Amino acid sequence: MLPNLTIHEAHDRLTRHEISSVELTQAILERIDHIDPALHAYLHLARDSALRQAQEADARLTHGEDTPLLGIPLAIKDVICVKGLPATAGSKILQGFVPPYDATAVTKLRALGVVIIGKTNTDEFAMGSSTENSAYGVTHNPWNTNRVPGGSSGGSAAAVAADLCLGAFGTDTGGSVRQPASLCGVVGVKPSYGRVSRYGLIAFASSLDQIGPLAKDVTDAATLLGIIAGHDSLDSTSMPVPVPDYASHLRSELKGMRVGVPKEYFIEGMQPEVEQAVQTAIAVMQSLGAEIREVSLPHTDYGLPVYYIIAPAEASANLARFDSVRYGLRIDRDDLWETYRATRGQGFGPEVKRRIMLGTYALSTGYYDAYYLKAQKVRTLIKGDFDTAFKEVDVIACPTSPTTAFKIGEKVDNPLQMYLSDVFTLNQNLAGICGISLPCGFDGQGLPIGLQIDGPAFGEETILRVAYAYEQATDWHKQKPVINVK
């Protein structure tokens, strides 16, 4: 079945002219028609433009052209601008908005001749851990449709897991690529801060946001990351450093690799099956030649409060632009101020308003030093923990999420309980380092478990290499969900 293919498998068949991009794209669209009513991974399908792009790719393939992504159907999270396709960011305030330009990541993908299948569901403005905060309805986990897919890039993770695309892009501000990858049993990469241009990404927290790939295996993730990575003159926070050829550095052994295991990431209250699966995965890495060392990240516990001050503070500033003047919803009132208040009051959902309120408070006169400045100082300590650890080890291995996919509705009334879903993925964003989540087992209910491998800033080559070696020694990534299509 064509939708089952990985990107590298499809690429081989396309370049050998065994299949066409139009056949592949049609097979994906047919599968979406059959499966997605049960999942709701997509907010918008770009049927016509996808088939046009597939025809163009086929013409280039016929002429013997070759790129790693020529004719490959991909999905894009709805917070990333794709010219001519809606971009709602999962919010009513952006209903009907069609960006007049492409994000830099999308420009790079288009240059290689990809097929953009559509835009995937997300928590509103990427604020959430379950996609339940989307104004357009929840996405269901392909492994069990009563469960969340994680979030905020839940649509992209579910689409990859259910073979509704060959690969996808999401964004990760505090775990929003890695956690849904873990809960849906796929591979997800959070690049180092500054690795990928944020131009054309609808901003949530500007010092934390990164675009990252979700893929069926580590090889595909390496390919997708390599294409979007690199300096961009349109993003002053993108680093002018070279991009290694990630895919060509993958090796199936780990001799000499020092893997750190942080004791603070194996905690009371986490699901025992998750801890067991991750410990088993670490033993597998040891059998592949890695040297396992215990490390300590003593300020780990402060990550949650630091994150929930800094991210909302940045969000409250970024979301000030939704003022009903240039784009999006307008609820017209008698004067400008009332129009702002009414539009924003009705256009933003509960979680977004909660974070704008929290961030505005933390930045307001009299509270700035106590909350925002203090959080920035503790952020320095959290970053320092990783700097120290990476003097002794090459990578850090830990769980991605303390639990497998939870039930839809289980945490919606308790925002703080929901925030805990990201307890193992926030600090990497605060420190600006890179991380990958990949499948490492299943719990007793058949729900996927994710292994997280973190590396120092701009150490993507190393985490991909370690992840690849582990993946080659296991077959978790080859398991496919049986999707209950009602």
Next chain:
Amino acid sequence: MIIAHCSVFIYNRGMSITLQEVRHVAELAKLHLSEVEEKLYQVQLSAILDYAQRLNAPDTASIPPTATVLPLHSIMRDDEARPSLPVADILANAPARADDAFEVHAVLE
């Protein structure tokens, strides 16, 4: 241990901010809130801010703040003229327009 700490965060129902402050912050943020929302956010923000008090534990007197992790400062592009996006494309998303401009209520009375 993180989860144990957070149970405090979840079940603490102390009101560290007043309804007055909630209204003030909503005004700063230009958000119309219903009375139900005001009360809900008072409870939820109080719980989150109480939890954030934990940040007072580590001594940060000599620790500089981290605003960005990158060693980059004042990045400027060369000031070169480039074509802009077409006006029609930009205005296509405007909730209201008048000729080649966004139409809004008067800012100054």
